[in-house]
Amino acid sequence: MSLLLTGKPAARGVVIGPARIVHGAPLEVLEYVLPERFIEDEVRRLRRALAAARRELARVKQCIPPGTPTDVAHFLESHIAMLRDRSFTRALTGLIRERGCNAEWALKLHHDSLLAAFERMEDEYLRSRQEDITQVVQRVLRHLLDAAHPAPAGGDGKPAIYVIAEPSPADLVLMHEHGLVALVSESGSPQSHTSILARSLGVAAVTGVTNARQLLRDAETLVVDGAAGVVHADMAFAGLRYYRARRREESRRGTALRGLLRRRSRTRDDRRVRLLANVELAEDLKAMRYHGAEGVGLYRTEFLYLNRETLPDEESLLAAYLKVLHAAGGRPVTIRTLDAAPRQLPGGGTRDRAANPALGLRGVRLCLHDPALFMPQLRALLRAAVHGRLRVMLPMVTRGDDLVQTRQLLEQARRALRREGLRYARQLPLGAMIEVPAAALAAHDIARHADFLSIGTNDLVQYTLAVDRADESVGRWHDAAHPAVLQLIQATLNAGAGTGTAVAMCGEMAGDPRWTRLLLGLGLREFSMRPASLLEVKAEVLVADTGRLAPLARRLLRETDPLKRQRLLERLAEA
Amino acid sequence: MNSRASKWHERRIRLAAERGLHVRPAQRLAELAAGFDAELRIAYGTREADAASIMDLMTLGAPHGSRLTLRARGPEAEAALDALQELLLSDTEPAGDEPAADR
Numbered sequence: 001m002s003l004l005l006t007g008k009p010a011a012r013g014v015v016i017g018p019a020r021i022v023h024g025a026p027l028e029v030l031e032y033v034l035p036e037r038f039i040e041d042e043v044r045r046l047r048r049a050l051a052a053a054r055r056e057l058a059r060v061k062q063c064i065p066p067g068t069p070t071d072v073a074h075f076l077e078s079h080i081a082m083l084r085d086r087s088f089t090r091a092l093t094g095l096i097r098e099r100g101c102n103a104e105w106a107l108k109l110h111h112d113s114l115l116a117a118f119e120r121m122e123d124e125y126l127r128s129r130q131e132d133i134t135q136v137v138q139r140v141l142r143h144l145l146d147a148a149h150p151a152p153a154g155g156d157g158k159p160a161i162y163v164i165a166e167p168s169p170a171d172l173v174l175m176h177e178h179g180l181v182a183l184v185s186e187s188g189s190p191q192s193h194t195s196i197l198a199r200s201l202g203v204a205a206v207t208g209v210t211n212a213r214q215l216l217r218d219a220e221t222l223v224v225d226g227a228a229g230v231v232h233a234d235m236a237f238a239g240l241r242y243y244r245a246r247r248r249e250e251s252r253r254g255t256a257l258r259g260l261l262r263r264r265s266r267t268r269d270d271r272r273v274r275l276l277a278n279v280e281l282a283e284d285l286k287a288m289r290y291h292g293a294e295g296v297g298l299y300r301t302e303f304l305y306l307n308r309e310t311l312p313d314e315e316s317l318l319a320a321y322l323k324v325l326h327a328a329g330g331r332p333v334t335i336r337t338l339d340a341a342p343r344q345l346p347g348g349g350t351r352d353r354a355a356n357p358a359l360g361l362r363g364v365r366l367c368l369h370d371p372a373l374f375m376p377q378l379r380a381l382l383r384a385a386v387h388g389r390l391r392v393m394l395p396m397v398t399r400g401d402d403l404v405q406t407r408q409l410l411e412q413a414r415r416a417l418r419r420e421g422l423r424y425a426r427q428l429p430l431g432a433m434i435e436v437p438a439a440a441l442a443a444h445d446i447a448r449h450a451d452f453l454s455i456g457t458n459d460l461v462q463y464t465l466a467v468d469r470a471d472e473s474v475g476r477w478h479d480a481a482h483p484a485v486l487q488l489i490q491a492t493l494n495a496g497a498g499t500g501t502a503v504a505m506c507g508e509m510a511g512d513p514r515w516t517r518l519l520l521g522l523g524l525r526e527f528s529m530r531p532a533s534l535l536e537v538k539a540e541v542l543v544a545d546t547g548r549l550a551p552l553a554r555r556l557l558r559e560t561d562p563l564k565r566q567r568l569l570e571r572l573a574e575a
Numbered sequence: 576m577n578s579r580a581s582k583w584h585e586r587r588i589r590l591a592a593e594r595g596l597h598v599r600p601a602q603r604l605a606e607l608a609a610g611f612d613a614e615l616r617i618a619y620g621t622r623e624a625d626a627a628s629i630m631d632l633m634t635l636g637a638p639h640g641s642r643l644t645l646r647a648r649g650p651e652a653e654a655a656l657d658a659l660q661e662l663l664l665s666d667t668e669p670a671g672d673e674p675a676a677d678r
Contacts, residue, residue: 078598078629081605087628114634117622121636126595129633347665 297528
């Protein structure tokens with residue numbers, strides 16, 4: 001008798017292994033009265049547990065793979081700060097000394113009084129943050145109760161498929177170290193931090209499997225198919241054999257992909273396709289070379305502005321840009337100017353009263369609005385361009401005039417640099433991101449002023465469909481291949497072809513091998529993506545025949561019937 | 576406490592942070608406060624917190640727009656008050672809470 005549970009696909013991969021059901025029962029705490037002479041030992045035991053919990057989180061932070069959104073790390077930093085908090089430590093040591101109780105009991109008492117303070121809060125959001133306190137307290141308790149095995153879910157290091165209510169990102173990293181090979185969670189969405197982290201770690205994951213912990217038995221053999229979002233239990237021999245074969249095929253495929261590293265990226269009908277990397281951190285630069293990118297198609301500069309008291313100056317921007325150019329080793333690099341809203345900048349909060357930041361002063365609008373923000377970037381870019389093949393890309397462009405104004409400022413910057421006797425580039429290709437519907441529809445006008453265009457599909461899909469991709473409740477309306485989105489992509493490619501302007505794509509869609517053939521069929525020839533996706537996309541490029549893909553892709557532009565669309569997508573996959 | 580530390584300086588402000596003094600703003604405030612040679616307290620309603628303690632600040636439960644009283648004493652009391660005031664009057668939501676474009 002086979003049991004099939006369905007959830008949402010959160011991270012791909014086929015895994016066969018024993019289940020470990022994690023019940024997450026509350027840790028039981030008992031009170032002991034300690035003899036006077038043991039009290040200082042107990043204080044030391046508490047301090048050791050606090051330090052161990054801090055070290056644990058610091059190590060987790062180190063394990064977060066590059067490219068993971070920054071708020072995962074922020075959340076860990078906050079918990080580390082709470083564990084280091086002197087008034088927290090003072091309250092706990094005070095309780096141990098006054099009551100002569102064990103550290104666990106002091107922690108419980110203090111936790112109770114903190115929770116009471118939170119319960120009195122009127123503001124619902126602030127009240128909900130007691131969750132952070134509880135998570136920190138639980139972490140210390142685990143270190144006190146079982147210093148040898150403080151893993152959040154037990155675990156003996158043997159490979160296991162963890163079945164759990166909803167793990168935090170930190171716990172996922174810890175379980176990964178204790179043998180987690182796949183994750184089945186009852187709640188959480190594919191867009192959650194934990195799911196994003198699972199993908200970064202290369203762990204198969206299925207989320208939203210209701211009642212998984214009741215329906216599955218500890219230690220029974222499960223099959224997790226992350227891409228399909230399903231979990232099999234009690235599987236018949238034939239089924240297991242099928243999945244074992246698929247698993248072998250996946251690992252062969254991984255080896256085969258490495259073999260593509262040196263292959264030139266051309267379609268079967270000999271069309272040249274450029275495959276570039278999206279880069280943010282130093283680790284991405286390493287990954288870019290490892291996966292054989294032909295250059296950097298998108299260098300994000302926002303992180304240069306995070307966690308600082310003041311704006312970065314021209315020299316520090318120049319140093320950061322040069323580092324990327326150097327790492328690219330002569331390959332082309334596209335740097336995107338700051339793509340942020342005022343509230344995301346140091347000391348910028350007071351300026352930002354936008355009711356709807358997504359439609360407000362952000363991207364190139366903010367830079368044009370505030371020359372003190374834009375000028376140092378433009379000057380540093382002009383200076384950096386002397387040392388490599390640099391292109392500059394503007395985010396959130398909606399009209400040709402955004403480029404005209406930027407060119408005027410570039411000219412102004414050149415004059416100033418000349419007066420100061422500094423070296424700068426006379427030529428600096430300037431491009432526009434096409435990421436709002438208006439830009440795609442006005443792509444002709446924008447292309448006349450731009451040296452290249454780059455389609456940012458994440459925002460383009462969000463703005464076109466009016467669907468926030470992080471909002472689970474509208475998840476089924478999120479469709480990168482919606483005809484409206486495809487038509488905007490096509491309009492941009494047409495504008496590029498009509499004006500002789502190169503068109504690239506740098507959103508998630510460019511790095512998703514499911515869409516490679518469709519995009520090739522529409523005429524896209526330059527893809528920029530997470531470095532880890534490069535070889536998978538290359539595998540699709542090498543077997544594609546654009547002559548056969550084009551008519552199918554064109555039909556998808558107009559086809560709205562879901563069944564016919566499905567059929568067309570299947571035919572694209574086989575063409 | 577020695578005599579130089581005995582005089583309390585005081586400021587009253589309204590909290591700008593959009594979602595109130597939750598984890599991240601409290602962390603930033605505590606880190607800033609810890610850098611001054613001054614004893615710093617923040618009061619909201621009847622509760623008072625050590626400004627250098629993230630836990631204390633979180634348990635104030637101060638929402639957006641709440642009236643806070645800042646108190647400081649010590650050699651750097653005035654400078655500390657200036658810095659704290661600036662941080663509390665700016666909306667210091669951490670970047671990265673919003674989905675960034677094209678991640």
